[in-house]
Amino acid sequence: MSDNDIAKKIMNYMFLSMGNTMNQVPFSGHHWMEHFVIGSVQYFIDEYWDDAKLPSKKPLDICITYLKIMDSVGFLHAVDFSIEEAGESLLMSVQTNKCVYREYCQRTREEGLFLKNCIRLSTFQAILRHVLGENKYFTAVDIAADGFCYGKLIPSTRPKEEIVTRENYIIKMAGHRAFLLRQKTYASLMNSIREHAPQVLKHVLYDAGYQSGLTLAGKAQESILSPQECLQRLLEELTNLGLGKLELVSYSQSQARVQIRCHDSFWADTANVYGHLYRTPQVECDMLRGVLAGSLSVIFQKDIICEEMACQSMGADYCEFLALPLPQHPPEEGGNS
Secondary structure (H helix, E strand, O other): OOHHHHHHHHHHHHHHHHHHHHHHOOOOOOOHHHHHHHHHHHHHHHHHOOHHHOOOOOHHHHHHHHHHHHHHOOOOOHHHEEEEEEOOEEEEEEEHHHOOOHHHHHHHHHOOOOOOOOHHHHHHHHHHHHHHOOOEEEEEEEEOOOOEEEEEEEEEOOOOOOOEEEEOOEEEEOOEEEOOOOHHHHHHHHHHHHHHOHHHHHHHHHHHHHHHHHHHHHHHHHHOOOHHHHHHHHHHHHHHOOOOEEEEEEEEOOOOEEEEEEEOOHHHHHHHHHOOOOOOOOOOOHHHHHHHHHHHHHHHOOOEEEEEEEOHHHOOOOEEEEEEEOOOOOOOOOOOO
């Protein structure tokens, strides 16, 4: 194995280690690895990039020129990559076994890491940002069964931000200030409401979750390509926030119908540890179903209701939610039309 091959393997291990670390840090989100790669590539750009070599400032020419420079220093073979324009977007393809970062991609999938970025596409983001200034590009990648990776760079004027960010000592979630709350503190708060106003508890939790879902989904939509991708990203973010492991079971865009499961729900666990919220046996995750209803109302652009069909607090293996459009009741007979 040559020194160059060893250096590439070490680089893959470095990215993999960074991904593993990020996966264990609370609230680490989707773009942090992307930011890390872009920042790392900037050092290479500062040393090796020469604007004079650009035939034009078209995004396609910028990316092709960047590949040629990487080729000239022996890092890759530019001929292995195919890049073409598709409207304002760029399409890239490369045979998977010829990509420098194949080991990183393979290991992140095998280890189930919360990482969906393509390192190569992030390097293109870096050079496009360097040459074009503040223009932003979102990325999407598909590792296909034919042995090729297919990537896409999509221009967007919207800034890319994490759902949860920290500015000095201020934590923000979807742009609004937030703070960490212990489960025991949350349980005490709910028990206090139950003692003084038990009749409103279920409605308060659902509505609080609903309003939160509106904000979270609105933020997630800024960098998503399709409604289903937006929902999938949102479920990943909610999982990353510690609400439970959420998974999409079924999805129908035409019917606006969604089935979601949650393993180890925060609310179900709170009920099992600190006692049930309600005086009669019933499902406990009203805030979560509110979050899902609010989020899906944004995603589908119509009023969505969400019901919890099974709950771990009542002995089920997982909590299950069914979301449907709010029924449109016809006006009462004799009413105003």
